[in-house]
Each structure stands twice: as structure tokens, then as C-alpha cells.
Amino acid sequence: MTLAPLSPIAAERPAHPARRMRLVATGMLVAMAALFLGARATAHLHPAIGFVQAFAEAAMVGGLADWFAVTALFRHPLGLPIPHTAIIPRNKDRIGDTLALFLRDNFLIPAVVARRMRGVDMAAAAGRFLASPSDGDGRLREGASRLVADLLEALDQERLGGMVKGAIGQRLRAIAVGPLIGQALEAAMRDGRHAPVMDGIILWADRTLEANDHLIRDMVHQRAGKILRWTGLDENLANAIIDGLRRLLAEMAADPGHSLRLKAEEGMAKLASDLQFDLEMQAKAAKVRDEILDNPAMQRWIDGLWEQARGGLLRAVRDPGKAMAGRLGEALRQLGGTLQEDARLRVVINRFVRRAAVGATASYGDSIVRLVSDTVRGWDAGTVTSRLEHAVGRDLQYIRINGTLVGGLVGLALHAVDTLL
Template sequence: MKLLRMPRSPLDAAAHPARRMRLVATGMLLAMAALFIAARATVHLHPAIGFVQAFAEAAMVGGLADWFAVTALFRHPLGLPIPHTAIIPRNKDRIGDTLAIFLRDNFLIPAVVARRMRGMDVAGAAGRFLASPSAGDGRLRVGASRLLADMLEALDQERLGGMVKGAIGQRLRAIKVGPLVGQAIEAAMRDGRHAPVMDGIIQWADRALEANDHLIRQMVHERAGTVLRWTGLDENLANAILGGLRKLLADMAADPGHSLRLKAEEGMAKLAFDLQFDIEMQAKAAKIRDEILDNPAMQRWIEGMWEQARTGLLRAVRDPGKAMAGRLGEALQQLGGTLQEDARLKLVINRFVRRGAVGATATYGDSIVKLVSETVRGWDAGTVTSRLENAVGRDLQYIRINGTLVGGLVGLAIHAIDTFF
């Protein structure tokens, strides 16, 4: 049966070289001990063996001293509660606070962030990516798109849709429709843009009069007396009424200064003024706005607008290549070219990003420092010890190896001086 090999974690990968160097350092110490025993047993055979014995003896002392120093950083040597040992576990909270202060004083300072950001061209990088998205990291783009799609699909659509529709409705209800419509009417009248509307109303009235000609004749006939109907004067009266109305509409259409048109414009001007400054008229406009928004048809329109936006967004994030190939992609590519070519726009965007980063540092720098400190405080002593030992343990074992070699050389030098001088 073939066993499956589980992938190693980054901590295991980092611990492997440190463990190997620890075995090398310990092996050297044991080798010096064996060499010392052998030299001590045979030192009477030749004077040169005394140099070997001195080297091995001093190497053992140096190796043991450095083993004690390295071990005392992370734990109690041989499990003995010797004072000033297990330094890192006992001081992990202070180490976390010191690390946090170091980050704050050397990295999370607005002046430092501003200086580092001054040489970064964020706008240019964004422009290059937008202009040539295929040149970027495709895996990053696809991964980000898949993440966005999963997030959108994982959200509660009823709740999210209700929040979006509620936000849209709230924003629409917050609009002061009275002053807005009043200003629009006033601006249209100032520029003469109301005249086509007035002409359209007159033309509509003329068509409506022609379409309802028989109703007016029937009304005159029914309301006329017996004598008028018997003599046929009711028909003449109906013709006179219809002719007068048609002539009035024709005159209004032909003469922009007609008295009735001027009267209508005066009413429009008063309506525009009241919508802007009359509280009662504004309340009426707001009531009409709320009635429109409460209408089921309007609610269905808002719901459909949200569903269309959500469907389009999902389609875009699921297939970023297709989205970038459409009009949106063309617009983004044009934006990317502008960001690369327009030096002034690039300067403005880079300045905005720099100010945003500096502002975020000034606002949230202390929170980041606090997060580092509290995270280290939340670790248990074993976690802190293992992570730091795996990070720097390999170099610390070199200290033991060097201590063994340097100690041996010093012992050899002392023995030589004692022998020859």
C-alpha cells in the first residue's frame, strides 16, 4: 500500500535547515569531546598530542558556552530554571511591544510613507495595465475575478437586493424634487426652451378638438332648446364654437406673443417660483414624489434595475476577457492610454494616492501597531519560540560552530605560548 505524503507547511520547510545545522553543531561538539578523550589517553606518547588535547579541550568549552547562550534564548538549558534563560518566552510581550514601536517609529510615519510614495508612479502602472491587460498577470486577474464572482453569489440576494433597493429608494426620497423641478422650469423659460413644449401642447389640443368634434356637436345638440333643434340652429351654434376654438388655437400657434400664451407663461413662471420658495408647494411636490415611489410599478422598475446591474456585474467578473473586449474594455483601454500620456492627470492621481496613503497612515497607524502588539501577546510562548527559532535558528547554529572552532584555536594558541615561552 502506497502512503500519501502530506505537503509540508512553510514552518516545516524553514525548520529543516535549522535542524540540520543543529545536528552539525552538536556533532562537532561530540567530535571534540571524543578527540579530547582520545588525546588525553595518548598524550604521553608524543608531545604534539598535547596540542590536539588543548585544541579539543578549548573547543569543547567554546562550543558548550555558545550552546548555552543559544539555548538560553529560547528555553531553559537541560530544563533547569537558571536565571536569565528562556529569554524570548519570558519577554514575548515586551518583544511584541518593541516590534510594534519599531514599526511605528520607522515605517508608519506619515513623513516616511510620503517619501516612499513620492517615487511611485501608481497612475502609470494602472494605465499600463488598463491599456494592455493581457500583459499583466493573467492568473491574478482570473483569480480576482473568480473571487469577486464567488463573493457576489455567496451573499444573500434577498437581503442584499433589499439593501440596494432600499438605498436607491432612500436616495430618491432624499431628493428635494420641488426646487429641482422649479429650477429646471426657470432655466428652460430663460433660454426659450419652453416654446416647443407650448407649441406641442397647442398642437395636441388641436388634434384632440378634431378627434372629439362629434362629442362637442352632440353636447350642443342635447343642451339646445327645442326651438333651436327644430330650426337647425344648434348645428350652426356647434360650428361656431368649433370654429372659434380652432381659430384661437391657430392664432396661439402662429403668434408667440398671444395673450393666452403669455398668460400660460406667467403661470409657468409662478409655478417655478412656488416650487423653489413656497413650502406648501414643495410639500405637494414631495407628496407626488413619494406616491410615485410607492407605486408597485416603480418598485418593480427599481428591482429590475438592481437585477440587471447584478447580472451584468457577474457576467463581467466571470469572463473578464469578454468584458474587456466590449465597450467597457475600450473605455478602460482609452483611460489607460490617457493615464500614461497625460502628465497632469498622472500627477493629480499620484498626489491623491500619496495623500490617501499618508492619511491612512496617520489615521490607522496606531491601530496597525496595536494589532501587531496584541497579535504577539496572543501567541503562546511555544508559538513565539518555534517561529523565531525556525526563522533564525540556522544562523544561531553557525554561532555554535564558530564558537567551537574559535575556542579550539584560542586553546591551541594558549598551549603554544605555555609550551614555548
């Protein structure tokens, strides 16, 4: 396994300063060598040139020693297999294990996480951001929005949509609709909210009877005897039946205590009770629920629900400013204000965040440690060396420059002591 190539920007930023400093350090070493040769050749002209020669000679030694030390971290100097060189490539696996142990001992222990999270007020920070999002770092908000949008668009929509729709279906199928409907019906009857429903049913029955009275007339005519049809009494009988039914419906609508209406309410009360406590009735309600969910029309509705939710999320994250200006933004700002004002709510949320972080550490800490160790072990040694050198190479070249200057000053001091004594 090799590391993915660096992006052009990420690759050029660390490489250019490191290369420039390497040229400076090497140039100083070459300059000290030239200065040493020049001073040695002209040392007979004046005693002071001996100080220049001593400075240059010691500077060359210091520069070469630091060049060897810096180079030995990443590769064999001059390609020679000198012992204890190319330290990073040879010890790549040990470095990965050490890094993993460092993460485990300092960050991924539940006690450490709990102690550090105890002083973090995540709820207050979230409240300040939600209450005044414009006061925060706009780049952070925009970057997070782009990241969420890219993730939503990059994920396999068929699989993701199938997972979401499957989860919705499972949740709907898990609902015990019988007791739920029974409790709702019982509560409605207890508060008298079923009366308008009953009135609506009676009104619907009256209008249906009025619109379909010809069906009753035809039925009476077909079943009446020849004598009744010959004398026209069948028509009178049909009118009497229709008028009687309409008077009955009118009395039921006008009188809340009508006997038939009370019987209907008794039936509704029994239905509410059966839905809550009768297993057979609950099974029938569950069967109706499943038939509704299996209906293609319901499946199309769930599909549309997911697409609308996904489209809304994409619109919101692509334009966070617009989203924060609408009802969602107002709700989030109110939530932010509540988080800042309600100390008890902050305590609850912070406790939840702390427990979640500790729980995640306890459950996945060892997995993260193994992931770091195994990932470093799988990296290509050359790539790791190149990236580390690019990351810290500029500072390492300063070590060479400082070694050259310090070595020269030490050589100058020693020459001065030797001359004076």
C-alpha cells in the same frame, strides 16, 4: 484568542526546510561527539589524532552553546526552568508593544507618511497600468479580480443590497427637485427648446379632440333643451364647438406668437420661477418626489438597478480581460493615457492620495497601533512560538551549524598553538 490554523500549504512550506536543517545541525553535533570519542580512544596511536580530538571537542562545545541559545529563544532547554530562557513566550506582550511602537514611529506618523508619499507618483503608476494592463503582472490582476469577486459573493447580499438601495433612496430624497426642475425649465425656455414640447402638446390635444369628439356631442345633446334637440340644432352646435376648437389648435400650432400660446408660456415661466423661489411650490414638488420613491414600482426599479450593478461588477472582475476589451476597457485606457500625459492632473491626484493617506494615518494610526498590540497580546504563546520558529527556524539552524564548525576551528587553532609552543 488563538491564531487561526495555518493552511496546509502555508504550514508545510516553512516547516519542512526548518525540520531538515534541524536534523542536519543535530546530526553534526552527534557526529562531533562520536568523532571526539573515537579520537580520544585512539589518541595514543598518532600525535595528529590530538588535532582531530581538539576539533571535535571544541565543535561540540560550540554546537551545544548555539543549540542552547537557539532553543532558549522559544522554550526552556530540556524542559528545565533556567532563568532567561523561553524568551519569546515570556515576552510576547512586550514584543507586541514594541512592534506597535515600531509601526507608529516609523510608518504611522503623518509627517513620515507625507514625506514618503511625496516621492510616490501613484497617478503615473495607475496611468501606466490602465493604458497597458497587459504589460503588468497578470497574476496580480487575476488575483485582485478573484479577491474582489470573493468579497462581493461573501458579503451578506441582503444587508449589502439594503445598504446600497438605502443609500440610493437617501440620495434621491435629498435632491431638491423643485429648484432643479425650475432651473431646467427656465433654461429650456431661454434657449427656445420648449417650443417642440409646446407643439407636441398642441398636436396631442388635437388628436385627443378628434378621437373623443363624441363626448362633446353627447354633452351638448344632454344639456340642450327639447327644442334644440327636436330641431337638430344641438348637432350643429356641437359641430361648431368642435370645429372652433380644432381651428384654435391649428392657429396655435401655426403661429408661435398666438395669444393663447403666449399665455401658456407665461404660465410655464411662472411655474419655473415658483419651483425655484416659492417654498410652498417646492414642498409640493418634494411631496410628489417622495410619493414616486415610495411607489412599489420605483422600489422594484431600484432593486433591479442594484442587481444589475452587482451582476455587472461580478462579470467584470471574473473576466478582467473581457472587461478591458469592451467600452469600459477603452475608457480606462483613455484615462490611463490622460494620466500619463497631463502633468497637472497627476499633481492633483497625487496630492489627493497623499492627503488621504496622511488623513487616514492621523485618524486611524493610533487605532492600528492598539490593534497590533492587543492582537499580539491575545495570541496563544505556544502558537506564536511555533509560527515564529517555523518562519526563522531554518536560519537559526544555520547558526547551530556555523557554531559547530567555528567552534571546531577555534579548538583546532588553540590546540595547534599549544602544541607548537
